[in-house]
Amino acid sequence: MPENTAQASNEALLDIQDLSIHYITEDGTVRAVNNLNLSLKRGETIGLVGETGAGKTTTALGIMRLVPDPPGKIVGGRINFAGEDLTQKSDAAMRNVRGKRISMIFQDPMTSLNPVIPVRDQIAEVILLHEKVSAAEALAKAEEMLLKVGIRSERAREYPHQFSGGMRQRVVIAIALACNPELLISDEPTTALDVTIQAQVLELMKNLKREFNTSMIMITHDLGIVADICDKVAIMYAGSVVEIGDKYDLFRNPKHPYTIGLFNSLPDIEKDEDSLKPIKGFMPDPMDLPSGCPFHPRCDVAKPICMQAAPSEYVNVSENHRVKCLLFSDTTGGE
Amino acid sequence: MPEKLLEVKNLKKYYKTKRGPLHAVDDIDFTINRGETLGLVGESGCGKSTTGRVVLRLVDATAGEVIFSGENILNYDKNKMRNFREHAQIVFQDPFASLNPRMSVSEIIAEPLIINKKASSKQDLHKQVLQLMDTVGLAARLENVYPHELDGGRRQRIGIARSLALKPSFIVQDEPVSALDVSIQAQILNLMDELQKEMKLTYLFISHDLGVIKHVSTNIAVMYLGKIVEMSDYASIFKDPLHPYTKALLSAIPVPNVDVHRERIILEGDVPSPISPPPGCRFYGRCFMRQDVCKDQDPVLNQISETRKVACHLVKK
Numbered sequence: 001m002p003e004n005t006a007q008a009s010n011e012a013l014l015d016i017q018d019l020s021i022h023y024i025t026e027d028g029t030v031r032a033v034n035n036l037n038l039s040l041k042r043g044e045t046i047g048l049v050g051e052t053g054a055g056k057t058t059t060a061l062g063i064m065r066l067v068p069d070p071p072g073k074i075v076g077g078r079i080n081f082a083g084e085d086l087t088q089k090s091d092a093a094m095r096n097v098r099g100k101r102i103s104m105i106f107q108d109p110m111t112s113l114n115p116v117i118p119v120r121d122q123i124a125e126v127i128l129l130h131e132k133v134s135a136a137e138a139l140a141k142a143e144e145m146l147l148k149v150g151i152r153s154e155r156a157r158e159y160p161h162q163f164s165g166g167m168r169q170r171v172v173i174a175i176a177l178a179c180n181p182e183l184l185i186s187d188e189p190t191t192a193l194d195v196t197i198q199a200q201v202l203e204l205m206k207n208l209k210r211e212f213n214t215s216m217i218m219i220t221h222d223l224g225i226v227a228d229i230c231d232k233v234a235i236m237y238a239g240s241v242v243e244i245g246d247k248y249d250l251f252r253n254p255k256h257p258y259t260i261g262l263f264n265s266l267p268d269i270e271k272d273e274d275s276l277k278p279i280k281g282f283m284p285d286p287m288d289l290p291s292g293c294p295f296h297p298r299c300d301v302a303k304p305i306c307m308q309a310a311p312s313e314y315v316n317v318s319e320n321h322r323v324k325c326l327l328f329s330d331t332t333g334g335e
Numbered sequence: 336m337p338e339k340l341l342e343v344k345n346l347k348k349y350y351k352t353k354r355g356p357l358h359a360v361d362d363i364d365f366t367i368n369r370g371e372t373l374g375l376v377g378e379s380g381c382g383k384s385t386t387g388r389v390v391l392r393l394v395d396a397t398a399g400e401v402i403f404s405g406e407n408i409l410n411y412d413k414n415k416m417r418n419f420r421e422h423a424q425i426v427f428q429d430p431f432a433s434l435n436p437r438m439s440v441s442e443i444i445a446e447p448l449i450i451n452k453k454a455s456s457k458q459d460l461h462k463q464v465l466q467l468m469d470t471v472g473l474a475a476r477l478e479n480v481y482p483h484e485l486d487g488g489r490r491q492r493i494g495i496a497r498s499l500a501l502k503p504s505f506i507v508q509d510e511p512v513s514a515l516d517v518s519i520q521a522q523i524l525n526l527m528d529e530l531q532k533e534m535k536l537t538y539l540f541i542s543h544d545l546g547v548i549k550h551v552s553t554n555i556a557v558m559y560l561g562k563i564v565e566m567s568d569y570a571s572i573f574k575d576p577l578h579p580y581t582k583a584l585l586s587a588i589p590v591p592n593v594d595v596h597r598e599r600i601i602l603e604g605d606v607p608s609p610i611s612p613p614p615g616c617r618f619y620g621r622c623f624m625r626q627d628v629c630k631d632q633d634p635v636l637n638q639i640s641e642t643r644k645v646a647c648h649l650v651k652k
Contacts, residue, residue, distance in 0.1 A: 050508075051519075052487075052516050103356070134593055176453055195587045196378065196584060196587045197605065199587035199602075201603055202589070221516065222515065222591075223591035224590050226394065226591070227590060227591050227593050229590060244360075252594070263364065264521075265518045265520065265521035265546075266591055267521075267524070267547050267550035268591075269545060269573055269585075269590070270568070273550070276524055276525055276550070278518055278520075278525060279518040280522075282519070283516070315438055
């Protein structure tokens with residue numbers, strides 16, 4: 001069942017073009033994000049999938065303009081959000097975007113909440129900051145938000161430590177959605193939670209997303225969560241998107257050798273398999289990326305050309321599914 | 336005829352807390368045959384890691400028996416325990432916290448060999464260390480590097496090499512792949528599988544990930560709040576979970592397949608506190624099938640079929 005197609009329009013809310021983010025350190029330059037392309041329509045949810053060090057979180061921080069500088073720098077590209085390039089915005093202008101138009105949920109709810117302020121007041125803070133309301137109105141709206149995420153008003157004055165992990169993440173979600181943002185970035189929101197609690201939180205996010213018609217970037221390493229909650233999926237490797245497409249197209253017909261490797265690495269509870277087929281080798285060091293295609297040392301089907309040339313263009317697999325790999329580009333066929 | 340290597344009977348581990356006794360492990364029984372793997376699955380705080388530690392006597396049991404090769408190790412004295420530890424090892428979840436950051440790879444792997452005087456000379460020690468590194472797929476050039484220089488997957492290989500140094504017959508695997516990325520996780524799971532076949536190892540494999548548990552286990556035990564609620568051979572439990580908690584747990588796993596649609600059971604609330612649990616079924620408060628009898632009577636683990644046991648009033652033979 002398509003999640004959000006009814007509300008999704010054709011207008012791109014977010015369109016990232018050739019984004020590169022580097023961390024410039026004394027030991028060398030960490031190329032965390034390299035020529036990343038991504039676009040998202042209103043009301044859509046895209047899953048950003050990749051392993052540790054793929055650049056998922058740096059991409060998210062880049063959109064929020066929260067990459068720590070120094071050492072981090074957006075060294076190239078554009079982040080078009082509702083028609084404006086966020087990379088060109090002043091710090092003051094960004095403060096009006098963050099929390100109001102784009103919010104972010106982090107992995108660990110305990111470290112993103114203030115331990116000495118009651119949860120209700122933490123939600124009210126963001127409302128007071130971005131909306132012209134009185135303190136009393138902000139508090140009332142905060143309690144309303146808590147109800148929406150399933151926390152009763154009696155508990156509104158409690159502190160984060162009095163809540164369980166799943167409840168804390170609900171509070172964080174309430175803060176993120178308090179000003180009805182156009183874009184919500186969720187960075188591994190359920191990774192720290194148990195699976196039955198994760199199911200509760202994902203269900204809640206699905207419902208709220210529908211209610212508020214929020215677009216969402218769901219950063220995760222779990223392809224199961226993508227299948228559950230997303231409309232589109234982008235697979236990241238070594239700082240760029242290697243394959244992107246409609247969830248159904250990509251899951252049924254993965255093309256990039258890395259994507260296929262990821263699927264084969266997962267123990268499948270639906271099937272009986274004797275042994276898993278892992279991807280050989282290790283994630284490359286972003287300070288010293290391999291020449292050519294960064295995946296070639298781990299790729300079983302790499303050709304000689306893959307060692308020299310990095311794929312730069314996306315090839316259309318279908319209308320809603322594109323892959324960045326030399327194996328699919330016509331230009332290399334004759335070489 | 337399968338040979339019992341480990342048998343746990345009425346095992347209990349209570350911790351004293353200010354608010355009353357915490358029932359971490361509350362009267363559990365299981366057996367593991369030689370060369371097989373028992374997968375112990377459950378959510379945080381269900382007592383699965385405590386079980387792993389009590390079985391190795393890393394923490395002392397409150398009551399019960401742990402029978403290893405026919406002898407109750409809970410009665411062992413210091414000397415016998417030292418001997419037992421050669422046969423029973425553990426691999427921990429966090430390969431950073433469980434490796435001494437000031438020791439090199441070869442020193443970490445050599446330590447158990449030195450302590451137990453298993454090497455006749457320095458050359459012999461070195462040879463054994465290199466052999467162990469080779470067994471787990473660590474390149475010999477890494478022998479003098481330190482854990483912080485390595486990624487999680489290689490660090491976990493060090494932990495495995497160390498656990499194999501004394502040629503144990505039994506290894507507790509405590510969430511050994513939970514901190515690893517999926518592509519590396521698959522490498523480590525395959526390695527453990529190969530080692531088990533080659534060395535006829537017996538595993539108690541603890542994990543919260545049912546996918547991993549299914550892949551590695553011969554039999555599976557599901558724990559909830561200190562109790563085993565369901566035991567089964569690895570295949571049937573996925574086809575036909577019997578305990579309501581197992582049903583909910585299975586249905587909650589996000590499946591990486593867009594063409595499989597599962598009926599999702601969303602449980603109410605959180606796992607209750609294991610401190611002074613009320614009488615009756617531990618799952619009562621969250622169960623979507625609960626009945627009056629469940630409130631007061633604690634269900635026992637009943638044999639349902641040859642390979643399956645369930646602790647639930649609603650499941651009959």
